[in-house]
Amino acid sequence: MPRKSEISLAAGLIEAPSPTLSSRIGRQASEGAPIAVFAALLVIWELSCRYGGIPRWLLPAPTLIVSEMWAARESLPSHILVTLVEVVAGFFAAVVVGIPLSVLIVLSSFVRKITYPVLVMLQSLPKVALAPIILLWVGYGPGSKVLISAVTAFFPIIINTTAGLEAVPEELLQLSRSLEAPTLKVFWKVRLPFAMPYVFSGMKVSMALSLIGAVVGEFVGANRGLGYLILTYSSTMNTALVFGAMVLLALMGIVLFYVVCAAERVFCPWYAAGSARDRVL
Amino acid sequence: MTPMLEFDRVTMRYTTQARRQLVALQDCSAIVYRDEFVAIVGPSGCGKSTLLKIASRVLDGTQGEVRFEGQPLKRPTSRIGMVFQQPILLPWRTVLDNVLFPIDMMGRSIRDSEPVARDLLELVGLAGFESAMPGELSGGMQQRVAICRALVYDPSVLLMDEPFAALDAMTREELGMELLRIWNERRKTVLFVTHSIPEAILLADRVFVMTARPGRIAACIPIDLPRPRDLSMVSTPEYALYAQEIRNLIGCGTH
Numbered sequence: 001m002p003r004k005s006e007i008s009l010a011a012g013l014i015e016a017p018s019p020t021l022s023s024r025i026g027r028q029a030s031e032g033a034p035i036a037v038f039a040a041l042l043v044i045w046e047l048s049c050r051y052g053g054i055p056r057w058l059l060p061a062p063t064l065i066v067s068e069m070w071a072a073r074e075s076l077p078s079h080i081l082v083t084l085v086e087v088v089a090g091f092f093a094a095v096v097v098g099i100p101l102s103v104l105i106v107l108s109s110f111v112r113k114i115t116y117p118v119l120v121m122l123q124s125l126p127k128v129a130l131a132p133i134i135l136l137w138v139g140y141g142p143g144s145k146v147l148i149s150a151v152t153a154f155f156p157i158i159i160n161t162t163a164g165l166e167a168v169p170e171e172l173l174q175l176s177r178s179l180e181a182p183t184l185k186v187f188w189k190v191r192l193p194f195a196m197p198y199v200f201s202g203m204k205v206s207m208a209l210s211l212i213g214a215v216v217g218e219f220v221g222a223n224r225g226l227g228y229l230i231l232t233y234s235s236t237m238n239t240a241l242v243f244g245a246m247v248l249l250a251l252m253g254i255v256l257f258y259v260v261c262a263a264e265r266v267f268c269p270w271y272a273a274g275s276a277r278d279r280v281l
Numbered sequence: 282m283t284p285m286l287e288f289d290r291v292t293m294r295y296t297t298q299a300r301r302q303l304v305a306l307q308d309c310s311a312i313v314y315r316d317e318f319v320a321i322v323g324p325s326g327c328g329k330s331t332l333l334k335i336a337s338r339v340l341d342g343t344q345g346e347v348r349f350e351g352q353p354l355k356r357p358t359s360r361i362g363m364v365f366q367q368p369i370l371l372p373w374r375t376v377l378d379n380v381l382f383p384i385d386m387m388g389r390s391i392r393d394s395e396p397v398a399r400d401l402l403e404l405v406g407l408a409g410f411e412s413a414m415p416g417e418l419s420g421g422m423q424q425r426v427a428i429c430r431a432l433v434y435d436p437s438v439l440l441m442d443e444p445f446a447a448l449d450a451m452t453r454e455e456l457g458m459e460l461l462r463i464w465n466e467r468r469k470t471v472l473f474v475t476h477s478i479p480e481a482i483l484l485a486d487r488v489f490v491m492t493a494r495p496g497r498i499a500a501c502i503p504i505d506l507p508r509p510r511d512l513s514m515v516s517t518p519e520y521a522l523y524a525q526e527i528r529n530l531i532g533c534g535t536h
Binding site for chain 1: 338363
């Protein structure tokens, strides 16, 4: 028996460094794995298009998508810009209207009573269904897309901001009252900062939704923008550029999402730091 | 002895959702004297926190009156400070700015109070943590910051609602002793709610014993243990007698 334990002890000593090494390899593998899988999928896609006899109007190869996008490099930027402006303007409109409205809802039960039924009704209505009417009212230009985008992005802002403003611990409000602090001051120094992390998580959802809204608007009626491109190119069977526009929309969505994340880190660093720590743990 | 805080037949009734009348507090009368340390003990649900909320006027009693320095207390006042079970610090402010929060809210000069805040932090052993964020502190340290926050504007009365209940036993004893030291240095009238009988005896000049349903103050027991107190007193026979007396009053020592 002592022999065996000696052996296992020795084996343990020899093997001791190896778990850390293997865990390091494991970590690198877990970081590299998504990229490898993505690259493999692209290769399979490319090969099956080239040698699998898939017609290019059904599924264009990745290289074809890139080359078609390159060929259209003169016209694409202006369409990107149109959609980007619509998305950002729609998002900001949702924020600029949504946050003050949430504040009113939280501060006044009267405003809450009159706005809630309307909000619930609008919320349960699919925003896509509103698009034709908005187009009819606002017109064919970018204004209607901004509005559709804003309406689509509006609700997460309202819901999260309201929830955040109401999440302030009751004791903190009691303390503020005992200090005889003016209501407005309590609002600026306690309620609003407390709500900021909630507002930002609402904004992250809203940013994605405002992109959807803008594209829906362009689908319903437009002569510019990436949504418009998807519609026209698919009707002319230029599938490669349909995919190209989709890639651009996806990139735009990712970039805008990270812009919101960066803003969150600037405006509520205490929260971003905390959540980053949680993620590490 | 001048009365600081008087409860005059304070009664609190709730109507539950099932339309039943619930009496949280029934004719609670008691006097807390200036610079006295009073602990309120009682079983959970006896309304001790409710009594504290009524004392701070963040809650209105159904009947009865609270008098502060002889005058009826109608509204919350900055002459009464509060410490809660949770520290509830503002996570975006540094420790120092959290301590200065009341000064900020009251619109007083932060610059004038900053030395006071620093002294208080030193008093509770948090010197050097002024610019730390609350999230970086342990629960006990956060509660120390909350105590500093309650003291920085120098209220005459301190209402403490189970301030150490969320802490582990050792931190709890440590903070209790620290509170006594602070109380000794800057005399205050303290009203301290706890569900720990040992803690109440160790800290207080008098213990208000409450019974549940309806919540009443069953007795006010003066604790004649010498001061300064320390943890070794827990093993004295007098201490055990007080504990037994309070347990009997609450009705949990008989079985």
